[in-house]
Amino acid sequence: MKSSTQKSTGGTVLAIATPIAILATLGVNTLSNTNPPGGVNVGELANTLLRDVRVLPANYAFIIWGVIYVGLIAYGIYQIRPAQTGDTAIVQADALLIVACLAQIAWIYLFTFRQFWASVLAMLIILGSLILAYLRLGIGRGRVGRDRRWNAHIPFSIYLAWISVATIVNIASALFANNWSGGLAPDLWALLLLIIGTAIALVVFFQRRDIAFLLVFIWAYGAIALRQAAFPLVQLGAIGGAVLLAGLVLWSLWQPKRQFE
Numbered sequence: 001m002k003s004s005t006q007k008s009t010g011g012t013v014l015a016i017a018t019p020i021a022i023l024a025t026l027g028v029n030t031l032s033n034t035n036p037p038g039g040v041n042v043g044e045l046a047n048t049l050l051r052d053v054r055v056l057p058a059n060y061a062f063i064i065w066g067v068i069y070v071g072l073i074a075y076g077i078y079q080i081r082p083a084q085t086g087d088t089a090i091v092q093a094d095a096l097l098i099v100a101c102l103a104q105i106a107w108i109y110l111f112t113f114r115q116f117w118a119s120v121l122a123m124l125i126i127l128g129s130l131i132l133a134y135l136r137l138g139i140g141r142g143r144v145g146r147d148r149r150w151n152a153h154i155p156f157s158i159y160l161a162w163i164s165v166a167t168i169v170n171i172a173s174a175l176f177a178n179n180w181s182g183g184l185a186p187d188l189w190a191l192l193l194l195i196i197g198t199a200i201a202l203v204v205f206f207q208r209r210d211i212a213f214l215l216v217f218i219w220a221y222g223a224i225a226l227r228q229a230a231f232p233l234v235q236l237g238a239i240g241g242a243v244l245l246a247g248l249v250l251w252s253l254w255q256p257k258r259q260f261e
Helices: 003-033 042-047 059-079 088-112 116-137 144-175 186-208 211-227 232-254
Strands: none
Touching: 003 042, 003 059, 003 116, 003 186, 042 059, 042 088, 059 088, 059 144, 088 116, 088 144, 088 186, 088 232, 144 186, 144 211, 186 211, 186 232
């Protein structure tokens, strides 16, 4: 009985802490654009110091953060309902999301202070936390109600997909800032990273049939193709990846008897 009460109390605490963490991250992210801690915000760094990173997407791609935060706020409201505070998967996802939020706040400071390799470490913590939350929620592993799908599964799918892309860009930026090429031309490095990203999306699709995840990659690759139009090999890789993933999305939607996440 005591153990059950402790679990319930822990779930309630996490349910309250989760929206606080989400709003804190949103607040820090917003303030970092108007009053960047390092003097230059993330977008300005991308368009100046890191402008020649070949996997950097066009600026418009980053409006996806609006979608991500809307989804996270929806999740914050969903998970705080009494019916969810005792759900083990939700409780575990809450704890992991809080870790991701704290790591994202740290990432903003590290990146704007040009501590690029340290920012990669923070990004990997975000990525790892979201992967674990994705697995705990069982996204793509069975039918769920519309409420859970739209307020829990889809927000995590979109967030994880974008962080997967962001991790690739973050690593490429750190390598670029440290003038490390590994003996490969920048275009070849970019193509290799795009292939890795496409492979990740393919694994998720064939394992989870997660359309939301693929749509984020299509969005990102389209923006990369647009920004890197002066580099045919990179543009071709981005367009090829986007077309392949779009084809899989259309194919999956064509299947009438299966419910996809």
